[in-house]
Amino acid sequence: MKFKFRHANKIVGIFTLVAMLLLVIITAFAGVSKKWFTKKIYFTSLFTSAEGLKVGMGVNLRGFQVGRVKNISLNADNQVDLDFYIYVTYHDRILPDSVLVLPSGLLGAAAALEIYPGLVEGLPLPYGTYIPSTQTVEGKMLVKTRRVDRPTGGDAITDILAELPEILDNLDETIVSIGNLSSSLKTGIEGEGNDAFSSTVRNLEDFSAGLDLSIRDVNDITASLANLAVELEDPTGLVPTLLDPTGSLDTLLNDDNVLWDHILSIIVQLEGAAAGVNSLSTSLAGISPQLALTLDETIRSLTQAQKVMEGLQNNPILKRGISEETVPENPGADTREDEF
């Protein structure tokens, strides 16, 4: 029996080194493809729900991965704090006014978040900056007011699908606001007008004319109605301030007429002094049926639009089935085509 032990140390050394080298190479390659060694710029964002969000999910810019979600947590205000990072190579595109979007996926949750960079010229946002998501009012406004670089270019349905959650949100809000508005208007008209109301009604008069014209353009309606709703909800807004410095329109409608009686007394006092009030109330009476009709019509078409949208979202197979021509009753589709 012969032994060749002279090179044992060398052989074992080579065996060990090569194995370790292989491990290091695999780790390094995996690391490079995972961008472990790329510097990351961290940002934060806010969502209303963690549904569809996942730690580690990508952050895409026009479909190209530029970052990842680092952490998701429920904060003290029951909002979802989201920490994410952008690879340093793409940092220069994250300009002020950028918005984070959770697209609605065709098969359940989306695989990645989308970032719409702001269109403002200037320096990129620094480390740790808060970037709003479209689940916040701030983010919605940025998208609405077209201050972000938002990808288009697919077919109309794709574009709609991309914006579905947003539109559905807006529709819900709008329908609620319109409901509130019409009931408050009715009350206002029944109680006749004071200065505050006449101004509101005058606003509404203009607005109703606008509604008539833009009934086909759901997006614009929702935008302006959302604006209105924001204004109405805003405690420092015009209408509530005039009516009641401590409350919103809601207080006015739900306080067992205490405030209302107070307003009535003011109205009675004003009645004598203001001559124009009578003519105004007459004209208001004239407008109100027309206004009510317009509003009813708006609600109907919006509800219809919502159903179509929901149908689209719930049946991803329809995406292929519905061509742009076969959904002419969908005002959203036309709107998007007109817009872009």
Place this chain on the structure above:
Amino acid sequence: MVETLGRHIRQSLGQLSYAAGFQLFLFKETFNFLGKRRIGLRVLIMQILFTGVGALSIISLLSLGIGAVIIIQGAQLPDFLLGEQLYRILIIVITRELGPLLTAFVIIARSGSAITTELGNMVVSHEMEAYMSVGIHPVSQLGVPRLIGVSLSMVLLTAYSNVFGLLGSLTVSSILTRVRLADHLSALFANFYLVDIIASITKSFVFGIIIAATSVYYGFSVSGAITEVPVKTIRSIGVSIVLCVIADGIIIWFTILVAA
């Protein structure tokens, strides 16, 4: 009958406590090994030579084949399972499961049995007593380098096994699918996570310790007759396999627990 049962239980408990004491001593001595490495270093190098380098060819061949077979079988699946998911499955199966476990089985068959036989024969030929007579504890002299050598070899061999397994699968899939090897590689690395590498190393290291500790224990448990050696070897192989599979289960359970 009650007496027999009682004696049996007492013997089993005695054996268990002896085994626990033996392993405790083995691990304690392993930690002491670094301090007095001069005597054991040569044994350690030899152990890596026999366990690691010696098994390299069979491990490489086995992994190449298994990797290739996974791709060939995967190609039979409906199209939607192909693509990115297949790479992930490949990585999980090869690096996390088959790599460490197959290597462990090969090492049990090659080195585990060899260790038990060798140590058993040394007991029979009084070589163990000779170690004691010169003031060297045979468990520290013979057990420790084998424990370290086998666990190191397991980790190193698993690294080779992973590389060859993935290489085999890539070669076959680039033949089957006419996709460039470079594209395969980049897709593969994109699906490779640090967790995979850590899980692979952890498993192979744990398996190595189990194999070495078990075969060393059974080797030393030979009490003097040459006929005991094959009996103990067979038992050591069986126990090593069972313990490796149990440890595999525990590590998987632990990984899932950590991931959740």
Place this chain on the structure above:
Amino acid sequence: MIEDVPIVLDHVTIRFEDRVALDSLSLEFQRGKSTAVIGSSGSGKSLVLKCAAGLILPEEGNVFFEGGSIASMGEGEFQQMQARTGFHFQDAALWANKSLGENLSLPLLAADPDLSDDVLRSKIAESFASVKLDLDPSLRPAAISMGQQKMVSFLRATITRPEILFLDDSLSFMDHVSSRQLIARIEEYKEAGVTIIVATHNREVTGRLADRVIVLSDGRMVASGPYQEVMSSQDPVLLPVLQDLV
């Protein structure tokens, strides 16, 4: 007392399954004296030596080395004890996967891990020369004859210059010339004051080396005393044992 009697076996019992190999055996080994343990095959001679050397722990009873129980010794203590004793195995028991050189250097390194390779080499050469062995230290035990292996095993036991030497049937497997050489070496150690405990069948070895003889039969001590006294005994129990000596 302890100074004079370094090793004491106190009611030592060893069993192999149901067979009693050593039966509550008590005996003492005196310092500077040589003791021969004789008895027929299977009488337990080897076991007595291994127990006394601490290589086997008895199931019952105690073995004391310089007053301390071997069973309760710490590792360091045990190692120190082993460094002061040497054991020549009946079947050589050289480490088969180590070279002859390694077989001889390991006891030296166990006693002093800092010894340099040069010192080791010269000690090994010196050791080979002392018994006129001309062997390549890089050979493995399997490459040399059993007689040579036994000689190397003796060198391994004595290379650390122990105070107590256990010789388990040292002359077995050895040719005449080697046997003479070995006995001469053992006598040198004896003259140097080394305590020698030898298990043997050999009348000559017993006669030349033993100050005292212990006779074992079936794990029990049947006689003990000075060589002449035991050898001239007419005890019917002893006679077959004494006649058995070669």
